[in-house]
Amino acid sequence: MRRIISVLMENEPGALSRVVGLFSQRGYNIETLTVAPTEDETLSRLTMVTIGDDHKIEQITKNLNKLIDVVKLVDLTEGSHIERELLLVKVRASGAQRDEVKRSVDIFRGQIVDVTSNMYTVQVAGTSDKLDAFLQALGEHTIMEVVRSGVSGIARGEKVLSI
Amino acid sequence: MELLSGGDMLVRALQDEGVDLIFGYPGGSALHIYDAIFRQKGIKHVLVRHEQGATHAADGYARATGKPGVVLVTSGPGATNAITGIATAYMDSIPMVVISGQVPSDKIGEDAFQETDMVGCSRPIVKHSFLVKSAEEIPAVVKKAFYIASTGRPGPVVIDVPKDVTNPADRFPYEYPEKLRMRSYTPAGKGHTGQIRKALALLLSARRPVIYAGGGVVQGDGAELLTELAQALNYPVTNTLMGLGAYPGSDRRFLGMLGMHGTFEANTAMHHADVIFAIGARFDDRVTNTPGKFCPGAKIIHVDVDPASISKTIVADIPIVGTVQSVLRDMLDMLRESGEQPDQSAIVDWWRQIDDWRERHGIYTAPRYRTDGALIMPQEVITAVHEITGGDAFVTSDVGQHQMFAAQYYRFDKPRRWINSGGLGTMGFGLPAALGVKIAHPDSEVICVTGEGSIQMCIQELSTATQYHLPVKILCLNNQALGMVKQWQEMQYEGRLSNSVYEESLPDFVKLAEAYGHLGMKIERREELRDKLAEAFAIKDRTVFIDVYVDPSEHVYPMQVMPNGSMRDMWLSKTERT
């Protein structure tokens, strides 16, 4: 099963390598990983998407918790939550293609953020599924370059991950 | 406030932490620290002959005393040489603090002379690590390192110290922190009362219980309480390789070790158990054999200080996270308060069954090895040494057949007496570990049980024994082969002995010992075994290397059948299977 795990950790050099190291050492997989500072400068927040059965996820969270740099973590997929990923994509667009691409961008509520006479750079935010669907709608042959940010997530309602 | 250089601060912080012993080896990046050591008195530094020896010696010291072992090495090769010993301590959850010199901060990343990324190299085999960025950090880092290493599930912590940080020219105010606050680290304390109550109820309802106790009971100083519980319930106890001594080996409730080379009665009782009380043990693959076939009818209570150890390989029915001491104490209190007792007739039947297993194939009810041959049997060497030393020695070991014979036949009555590399299985551990133990317990008999293969992996420490006058006994069960490898090759590779024999290249260990200033003794004839051993053990003030030529064809039994065997599937001899 796909899980989104959010981790608050000490904003120390080496902390990230410990988390990533844990995953390779124990053979867990990481689908996406994002990390950035938080409002508290001593902490950074790491969000990762991983896939595994309940037993594996339990082991992952236990072992993450065991890392000294990890302050707190939550499996967002255990409750209702919001997830977003940002996509930047360069698309071939000339002649009649230009309108077609624009229509797709509108449907997916994306934005064209850069243009030349032969291409658009498009930005789309949403769930990973939505981004997958958008890329599929564009069609492989028109795509020149894809960058995805990896998933960020936050719980719905008043629940917060803080110390 | 006093002004100190980083090097002096480090040494002072160690003193303030109560450290009085360091095992180490100097080199460029560590020289400021070494100079600080020279100028002080409180800490004794033991110069080993190889950094691996330093880590194993500190490890042996830690296992024998419960206090963290401390190691000091230089950067680059000094640090990488320490890696095997750090991994050894990590696998067995031994508290250790390893201080490594590092190239100056401004050189890090430039492939400077003797630079290695020690924090990176050691990352998967440490509980935590620190790269010190400034001298002012040193007191807090040292405090944290010892706290982390010795609490919760203990383990090694590395402190990597760039040379500029210890520069004698730069001085800073020194104060050792009294208190420590770490928001990201809270080791487990007491177990959940409700869970403990449930566990006790299940335990009391058992008809075929087994207590399965591991190294956590030794490390967590829970042996006395465990013994009290087992005796109050009159339940059988088995110990893991790491747990030997957690329950008195000579008590009739002790079934012996379990697992790959466990006794017939321990493995069979586990297989048929209806309730298993696992404490301070981690269901290692050398214990469970095939997990899918592990103890089919058993409900499992699992107590451990590390939540990640629970339900890792075998799912626990009643998990309890807490220190072994607090959980056992709570359980004993509840047992006393409730006044309840197990079903006596069921337990009597269970004991009858176990005694029958013992009679049939137990290694303590009759010798299960040849006793009429001309050659010395390794089992009788350990048995004789057990007798001569009154079962009261500290025994370290290396890895191989000799290790298993020591584990099976030196029946440990007390915790912290059996000191071996169970998790990593590091050949070369025994001798330096014995030196660490001897420093901790100078008046006790310390024996390193080894093989002619293993001893050569850290043989250089014979020189350390000379320098610091550490009169240990080295008992080499010389079978002229990498015996355990050879056993597997004979059992699983139709006897193709690929690179497990030495072709007449073994050194003369007697002369070798003498070259280092020790006594060497060779025992080859069966009829002289006891007398010569007694003679060797009567010597108290010299390191004695006892090279005993044993039957090279002997295998360790029982041995669980692999792959796909259950706990009770065992070879009992070369020809006999359960």
Ligand SMILES: Cc1ncc(C[n+]2csc(CCOP(=O)(O)OP(=O)(O)O)c2C)c(N)n1
């Ligand atoms: C550092 C290391 N290398 C290799 C091994 C694999 N190994 C396990 S037992 C063994 C043989 C040990 O020979 P010896 O010390 O003579 O003991 P014996 O089995 O003969 O009693 C070997 C090579 C190991 N455990 N550790």
Ligand SMILES: [Mg+2]
């Ligand atoms: Mg050998």
